[in-house]
Amino acid sequence: MTSQVKSTGNMHGDDDYFDRLFSYFQSQLTEPVIEMVPLQRSVVLLKTNHNQFIIKGYQSNRRLKLQEAFTATLKKEGFFNTYKFFDSPAKEQLFFEDTYFGCIEYISPNKTSFTFYKQKDRREGLELLEQFHQTTASFEARYRRLLSKADLIEKWKERMMLFSNNLPFLRYFMNEPFISDMMSWASWSIKGMEANSQYFEKEPYVILHGDVAHHNFLRDKKGKLHLIDFDLISIGPKALDYLQYANRILPYIDWSLEKLRTYKPFRKYLKDKAFLYALAYPADIFREWNRLVREQSYSDQHKLQQVMDLSIGQFYARKKFITQLRSILD
DSSP, X not given: XXXXXXXXXXXXXXXXXXXXXXXXXXXXXXXXEEEEEEEETTEEXXXXXXXXXXXXXXXXXXXXXXXXXXXXXXXXXXXXXXOOBOOOSBSSOEEXXXXXXXXXXXXXXXXXXXXXXXXXXHHHHHHHHHHHHHHHHTTGGGGTTTSOBOOHHHHHHHHHHHHHHTHHHHTTTSOHHHHHHHHHHHHHHHHHHHHTGGGGGTSOEEEEOOOOOGGGEEEBTTSOEEEOOOTTOEEEETHHHHHHHHHHHGGGGTTOHHHHHTSHHHHHHTTSHHHHHHHTSOHHHHHHHHHHHHHTOTTOHHHHHHHHIIIIITHHHHHHHHHHHHHHHO
């Protein structure tokens, strides 16, 4: 078979980079590379005559070694629903254009992918997240010097400030009444979280995943669900991961507190003021607009439409939800 690079369809601007990267891997790996499929900027699927594996890039060798150690610890402590790192078939440490590359087990995906659209998947994802927290609680103390402590309030303050700085540009896409409400929701949420900040110190600490988006839950060919991508792990109360999970699934359950309560892990959290205040923060809206501006991808009509749907398409359902939160808390 002729060696080749296959594009995923959205990487055309990086063609030169991937051509260089492919040539580098061909020169460094002891097994002939027959195909390379770019998945993200620094993540590729490599296929040789005998194997296929994921090659992922990290900004420093320390970050790579931390990921290798963490996934190995997960397996050792009994969490098997994820990938493992292994020694790459390379002559030496893979290092290309200021990036260190690690070799990750390839998990063959199921034809039916995980999605928050399905209640079955939402519940199974929660169960897997619970298992992850139970496992990391047993060894988080060993990682306290290696990982930062999660500070959600400061993180969201910074995100709000960046969104505010981007407003002169964002006003070309959204009318003022929408923007004013979003900023009001965020301010009210942060103020309430700060007034009840002790809540986030009540729970024992675990290692948080930090990015419980649907694409970080991977179902393999046999139907087993895996949790992947630990780039944003930190130390903190598991409530922070559950808060993020709640924010991710609310659009799929009609922005309903009642439906959120049907998921067992949320029942106790929905009794706490800080968690309820945090649910009002438009984290997804701010995140996606800030990213759109940072990456200057607003000319991409598909990406722009996705962010507009998130911001405006769901606006009134979200506003009704936040009004309900206010009636409970104010």
